[in-house]
Amino acid sequence: MRTRKRPADDATAVDPDMPLLTARLDEPIRPAPWRGRPMRGGGWAGLMPSVDEFFGTSSQVCGGFWPFSTDMSLPVEGVPVGRSLTTGAGVCCDPISWFKAGIIEQPSMFVMGLPAIGKSTFVRRQVWGMSALGMNAIIPGDLKPDYAALTSLLGGQVIRLGSGVGSINPLDPGDVHRTLKRLQGRARADLLAGWQERRSALLEVLLTISRTGREEGRRTVSDVESNVLSTALKILHERTKDDPLPPVVSDLRDLIRTGPPEVRAAAVFDAPEDDDAYLRATRDLLASLHGLANPMGRFGRLFSEQTTEHVDLDRPVDFDISALAQGGDDVVAAVLAATWSAAFAAKDAHDTLAEAGLEPRRNHVIIMDEMHRALRASPLMVDRLDLLTRLNRQWGVGQIMITHTFADLMCLDTQAQNNKARGFVERSKIKMLGALSRTEIQRYLRGESGLPVSRREEDILADWSTPTNFEANASWKGMGKFLLKLGGLPGIPIDVELCELERTGFNDTNLKWTR
DSSP states (O other), X not given: OOOOOOOTTOTTOOOTTSOOTTSOTTSOOOOBTTTBBSSTTSBOOSSOOOOOOOOOOTTTSTTSOOTTOOOOSSOOOSOEEEEETTTXXXXXXXXXXXXXXXXXXXXXXXXXXXXXXXXXXXXXXXXXXXXXXXXXXXXXXXXXXXXXXXXXXXXXXXXXXXXXXXXXXXXXXXXXXXXXXXXXXXXXXXXXXXXXXXXXXHHHHHHHHHTTTSOHHHHSOOHHHHHHHHHHXXXXXXXXXXXXXOOOHHHHHHHHHHXXXXXXXXXXXXXXXXXXXXXXXXXXXXXXXXXXXXXXXXXXXXXTSOOSSOOOTTSOEEEEOGGGTTSOHHXXXXXXXXXXXXXXXXXXXXXXXXXXXXXXXXXXXXXXXXXXXXXXXXXXXXXXXXXXXXXXXXXXXXXXXXXXXXXXXGOSSSHHHHHHHHHHHXXXXXXXXXXXXXXXXXXXXXXXXXXOOOHHHHHHHHXXXXXXXXXXXXXXXXXXXXXXXXXXXXXXXXXXXXXXXXXXXXXXXXXXXXX
């Protein structure tokens, strides 16, 4: 077979094995293996076309087995979320399945996008799919509520909290008081130590929130108050560990008021017998505790009584706090702090029981929606989430964080808190980006977080956020569309396809606008 070749020193020289387009028509031309003949009318394809993929059982597709099935280039592990907008291929993704398959190193996902684009719908698909795969979701704070209907549909547990609706005991987050009675030895000691630390931390968060409106220096819990709380909680546990029910905040308040020697030593180490000095050291703490324990106070019965419903992690769990949606930010933040603490405590207790052979082992996924409201509650909440994003792999729990924009994480009280919040996005291996403005992409995603978003990807995200025109439904262009980013790899634009059941009821967050 003859081919014409350019001289090797020609600047426009091509591969010597490739036939030239200027070859005479009467010369035999070797066909390329995939693209056809490189000549006029030869069918040379610059880009191989993709073939549409169809899904179905062997009895649904042409009445039998489809003979031309091929493997998809995208991972097939995890929850089916939709189709790629570029190839039409199906896309499957969830943080736990991808972690187990070795695609990501941490079971974490961050969902970000402007309001009303389908973030909650996408996460509900994750909850539904992972439940089918044996991984129950824990939604520790459902404000709207976005997940209550789906949780009920899955046979899960919906725990309602609010003024006159339900309460949660901050002295027993996660119902660990009852779990401790089932354990012995090292397992019991380890669980007890973590529970004591979690109770102290939660009380400090609640006390800080209850002091909203004070001067900055008088809001936080002092070192003396922290020592008094920790000591009093340990003494109270020793006195009540065999009781059928755990103590409540009023019991802690009364214990500190009586002033046992150990508590006095923690409050006034240099003069524990001085009654006046002890009263001065604990006066503010007692007043704040009374505010939590008083059912007629700002928080009502939210933290003054026993927990009305205990967490059952054998099924999906949703803490429905929609009764507080119109409440002040301080009340919502306090309840979010309590429910998040209860969820993690219950998970810790369940894992301890599983390691002791008393419960089956399960992996769970924590859904943290409206996370910016909890982050602003207290610096301790930022620290708690920072710890979760670092240790979720060791804890056997996945996480999905949802917020509107990266800017939500950069408006905390101090730069140190902003830096920690920035790490939440950086350590989330899967990033699902919905419609976003160019300012958000350029200043925050590229500038603050260093996420490698290409110009083409920026155009896609900005286009989804821009209405087509002023006609009805023109703003729905970006609804249900997300860009899946994994590290520095090119993003995969996805269109979330809903089944008939998802189009009814529980995915409509605008029910109050319909008759």
